[in-house]
Amino acid sequence: MTWTEAQARALITDAGTLKRGQELASPTKWGNLGQTDTAAWGECKGSGSKPYQTGIDLTEPAFKCSCPSRVFPCKHGAGLLLLLARQPELLSGVTPPPWLREWLNKRQQTQGKKPPKSAPETTLPDEEPASAPVATSDAEVARKKREAQRLGRMQQGAAELETWLIDLMRAGLAAAEGQPLSFWENQAARLVDNQLPGLASVVRELPTLRHQGPTWPERMLGQVGELYLLARTARNLEHLPPEIRQEVLQQLGVNVKKEDVLATQPAVTDQWLVLSQTTTEEERLLVRRSWLQGQETDRFALVVEFSFGGQAFPTPLIPTGRYAGSLTFYPGLLPLRAVPGQLNFFGTSSLAPVGGTMPAELLEAYATGLARQPWLRELPVLLTGGVPQQTTTGAWVLQFPLSEATTSTSPALVTSAETDTPAEVSLPLACDELHGWALRAVSGGHPLTVFGEWTGAAFRPLTHWPSPVALTPSA
Structure with a gap:
């Protein structure tokens, strides 16, 4: 396979290791370089008499190095991976050295010995647990008592938040705009004390909306409404169906363990x-x-x-x-x-994913998702057929042919007058100018396939692929 530098950097989580690895990603620092379809290796010159033996298992990937570092990848592994991405032709050896073969064989044996994950034990409804000790019963009673106490505190905090939100709306958003940061932080701190970190994080977001353009009142009103709905719902947790109860608890900030x-x-x-x-x-x-x-x-x-x-x-x-x-x-x-x-x-894979939606399908999917989950913040979507374009106001949009894009009159869509192209409709992009011009350069004025998150007001592009037309050289 061919590695890119972005893929290499994704495996190097430590900024210091990345910096030192970049310094080592030079052919003059390496010897005995080689690679196969499943591994890469090399010997990096250090301060000692012996070079550091560095290897990469490309099937996971995983790293090995003879240096004493406990960070994986170490700077030598990072340097070798970056060199593989930048100049793969330098890794011309095809026969792995003995020390690398030994390491790879041990890895294969270890993985082969891993037992399969067993299903969790279950107890039938009419069955008594085998030898249930009294200590376990006492622990279960204590756990339920703690959960009841926490639920009581959470519901008390939700009731206080509900009153605070009503007072906020009675005073009006104009008064909220002039409130100091402590006004919001004090309420968030009370929510944390009542074990509602999810609500506290949303309250901390509210004052930041005042600095995000002229539409901040509408956005703040929407978030206040979502908070109010969540606070009201939290006060009725014990009466909710299990599926809705689980969703509300996660919104409130109750984490679900991976094991569960x-x-x-x-x-x-x-x-x-x-x-x-x-x-x-x-x-x-x-x-x-x-x-x-x-x-x-x-x-x-x-x-x-x-x-x-x-x-x-x-x-x-x-x-x-x-x-x-x-x-x-x-x-x-x-x-x-x-x-x-x-x-x-x-x-x-360097190819664009198969499939993709148009704006009408996106808006319909978002409306369906929002009806099911009222606190939906972003919806993942793969859009196809849009051309990045800057409007007369300097904002960036994805343009779609009107006949194919949508017949919707949703306010989320930019009017065609803004782009001087009456036969097209556009989705607003949540990106800065540099990112917008980068999308435009990749597209060459042709449609792109773009993956990102739809926030209900704009599309946040995360990854893009050029269309085959854009890659075809002109005659």
Whole structure:
């Protein structure tokens, strides 16, 4: 397979390791370079008399190095991976050295010995648990008592938030605009004290909307309405059906453990394509969001994973990577987030994914999703046939032919007068000017296939593929 630098960087989570790896991604620092379809290797010159033996198992991928570093990949592994992406022709050897063959054989033996995951034990309705100790019963009673106490605090906090929101609307959004940051932070802190971190994060977002353009009152009003609905719903948790109750609890900030998801939800087996991958830093944690699409089920899945202290992410996903295996989705009204199971890497794809929707289908899917899950923040969508274009106001849009795009009169669509093309309709893009011009340059004025998130007001592009027409040289 052919590796790109973006795919290599996705596996190097530590910024310091990436910087040192870039310094080592030079042919003069390496000897005995080689690669096969499943492995790459080389010897990196160090300060000692012996070079560092560095190898990569490309099937996962996984790294090995004779240096004492405990970070994987280390700077030598990062340098070798970047060199493989930039100058693969330099890795001309075809016979793996003995130390690499030994490591690869041990990995294969270890993976072959891994026992299959057993299904969680269940108890039939008319069956008594075998030898249930008294201590377990006491622990269960204590757990239920803690849950009841937490539920009481959560519902009390939701009632206080409801009153606060009513007072906010009585004063009006004009008065809210002049409130200091402490006004919002104090309410968020009270919600955290009442074990409602999900609501607290939304309250902290409200003052930031004042600096996001002239439409901030409409956006703030919408979020206040969503908060009010969630607060009212939280006060009736015990009366909700299990599916809705689980969704509301997650919105309130009650995390579901991965182990519980794997034990209670069915796994979905497919061939998964990594459509996009973004990594951000939050309070000394690296947070990686990977959107995947099942090639047979056509189902989107969001895998969110964390890295602390430069450690590797739990699942070695790379952009445009293809994996065979299973994902297990979190319970909810519109399941999107998933826990990866055993995923076997089998290459990458530079081709645009098959399928794709047009604006009318997008708006219909979003309306359906919003009716099912009122707190839906973004909907994954693969759009095809749009041309990036800048409007007369400087904003960026994706233009679609009116006859094919939609017959809807949704206010989310930009009017054709803004682009001086009366035969077309456009979706607004949530991107800066640099990203807009990059999309325009890739398209060459021809339609693109773009994957991203629809927020209800704009489309946030995450990945794009040029159309075959755009790649055809002119005569």
